[in-house]
Ligand SMILES: Cc1ncc(C[n+]2csc(CCOP(=O)(O)OP(=O)(O)O)c2C)c(N)n1
C-alpha cells in the first residue's frame with residue numbers, strides 16, 4: 141500500500157510536469173524564449189514514478205530532456221523557469237538553459253547534452269557511496285538512443301564488474317530524434333542488450349506511474365541487497381518532437397492517436413479513485429499544479445537578465461591558481 | 466548565376482559529388498530521418514540532419530549510400546576510416562562539433578596517423594562535416610567552434626567556409642581530397658546566401674581569399690567573423706579608414722602568404738576568432754605574423770576572441786562571449802592612431 145501523502149505527491153507532480161511542458165510548448169510557438177526546448181510530454185509517469193522511490197538527497201543524472209526529472213526531483217519551479225528564460229535567478233544563473241536544468245543541492249549530478257554522458261557519472265557517484273559506505277541510491281536517466289553509444293556500455297560493464305548497485309533507467313519513448321527505436325535495435329527487446337553484462341533488467345509500462353514506482357522501489361532494494369546494478373526499461377511514447385519546432389513528419393498520426401490511449405496523464409486520472417482520490421481531491425490537485433506553473437512563468441518573465449560579464453564567473457574553483465602558504 | 470544559401474550550396478556539392486563518384490557515401494545520425502517507417506509514405510527523408518542540410522539525398526541515392534546511423538560516433542567514424550582506406554570516399558556527419566569528444570580518437574589517432582605511421586602506403590580520403598558556432602542560444606554543449614582542436618593534429622585538414630560560394634567550392638574539393646578533412650559549417654551562416662555559379666569549380670584547399678581590399682588595417686576573420694569584419698569595415702569607411710579583410714577559409718593548410726602580403730601592406734593587424742583564446746587560430750596566426758613579419762608591423766597584433774569560458778546560454782552573456790562588430794571597430798580605431 142502506498143501512503144496517502146505519496147499518492148498526493150505523485151498526482152501533484154505528474155500534473156505539474158504536464159502543465160509545465162504545455163506552457164513550454166506555448167512559449168516555444170510564441171518564440172518568447174531563446175534556445176532549444178525539449179519537452180517530455182509522455183514521460184511524466186517515468187519521471188514521477190522513479191523519483192517517488194527516491195529520497196531528495198539520492199543522486200540522479202538527466203539529459204537535455206530534463207524538465208520532468210528536475211521538477212520531480214524537487215528543483216524549484218521558479219528557478220527552473222527562470223533558467224529557461226535565461227535570467228539571472230535561474231537554477232544555473234542563466235548559464236545552462238533548458239538543456240542543462242540541474243540543481244546539485246536537490247541530488248542532481250547534472251543534465252548532460254551529450255547522449256550517454258550520464259550513466260558513467262552516476263556510476264562514479266555510486267562508487268563513492270560504496271567506498272564511503274553511505275547508502276544513497278544512484279539513478280541515471282537516458283533514452284533508447286543512448287544504448288547504442290559506447291559510453292553507456294562502458295559504464296554498464298564497470299557497474300556490473302564492480303558490483304555497484306546503481307539503477308540505469310532507460311526511457312524507451314519510441315524515438316531517438318527522427319529514428320524509430322525498433323529500426324535500430326539488434327535485439328528483440330531493448331533491455332536484452334544487458335545480457336552481455338549478465339545484468340538484471342526489468343521492463344515496465346512507462347505510462348503507468350504506479351507501475352514505474354513499484355518496479356523502481358523493488359529494484360532499488362534488490363540492487364542494494366545483491367550488490368548489483370539493475371537496468372530498467374520503461375516503455376512510453378514521445379508525444380512531442382525531438383525539440384519544439386520539429387515537424388514530426390516521421391511520426392505517423394495513427395501511431396500518435398494510438399499512443400494517446402495510453403497517455404500517462406489519462407491513465408493517472410483513470411486510476412485516481414483506485415488510489416483513494418475522489419473527484420474533488422483530484423480537481424484540487426490539478427488546480428494547484430496549474431496555479432504553481434502559471435506563477436512560475438509569471439515569475440520568470442519579470443526576472444532580471446544576467447550582466448554580460450557574469451559570463452566570466454565560476455569557470456574554475458581557483459584561477460589563476462593561488463599558491464597556498 | 467544563381468543565389469544559394471550556404472545550406473543549399475552544401476546540399477548541391479553533396480549531390481554533385483554523389484553523381485560524379487559512386488564511391489562517395491554519407492553516414493550520420495538522422496541524415497535521412499524517419500527511414501525506419503518505410504510503410505508510411507513521405508516519411509523516409511523527413512529530417513536530413515537537424516538543419517535539413519542532407520535532405521533529399523536518401524530519396525535520390527538510396528539507403529545503401531545514405532546511411533542513418535545509431536548514436537555511435539566512435540563506430541561510424543572508425544568505419545569511415547576503414548572504408549576510406551579500401552576505396553570509398555565516406556562523408557560522416559558529426560551533428561555538432563561539441564560531440565567531437567566521443568569520437569576524437571578516431572580522428573586524432575587513426576584517421577590522422579595511418580598514412581604517416583604505416584609508412585605512407587595508405588590514404589584516408591574521408592570528410593567529417595560538422596556544425597559549429599555560438600549565437601544560437603544553444604548552451605555550452607552545442608555552441609563551440611573547436612577549430613584549433615583539429616588544426617592542432619598533423620594529418621588532418623581543416624576547412625571553415627563563410628559564404629555559400631566557398632561552402633560549395635571547398636566541399637567539392639574536400640570530398641575529392643585524399644586526406645581526412647574536417648569541414649566545419651557554422652549554424653548561424655546556413656541561411657545566408659550569395660551568388661553561386663552552377664558550374665563552380667572546386668576551390669583548392671589552402672587558398673585564402675581577400676574579401677575586401679584596403680590599406681590602413683588588416684582584419685583576419687575566421688568564418689562567421691567575416692560578417693562582423695565586413696560590418697566594421699563599412700562603418701569605418703565612413704570615417705575614411707580603409708580595412709582589408711582576409712578570410713583564410715582553410716586552417717590546415719593555411720594560406721600564410723596571403724596573410725603576410727596583407728600584413729606587409731598595412732602593418733596593422735587584427736585577428737578575429739569566435740573560439741576560446743588559448744592555443745586558438747587567433748594565437749596561431751598572431752604568432753606566425755610576429756615570427757615572419759616582425760619588421761613590417763607598426764603595432765602589436767590585436768586578437769579579438771571569445772573569453773576563456775564555456776559558451777554561456779543566456780543572451781546577454783552569449784552576446785558578450787561572441788566577438789562583435791563594435792569590438793572590431795574599437796580595435797581598428799586604436800590601431801589607426803598608432
Ligand atoms: C554523442 C551525441 N551524439 C548525438 C547527439 C544528438 N542527439 C541529441 S538527442 C539525440 C537522440 C537521443 O535519443 P534518446 O536517447 O532516445 O533520447 P530522447 O531524446 O528520446 O529522450 C541525438 C542523436 C548528442 N546529443 N550527443
Ligand SMILES: [Mg+2]
Pocket residue numbers: 283284285311312313314315316317378
Ligand atoms: Mg528516445
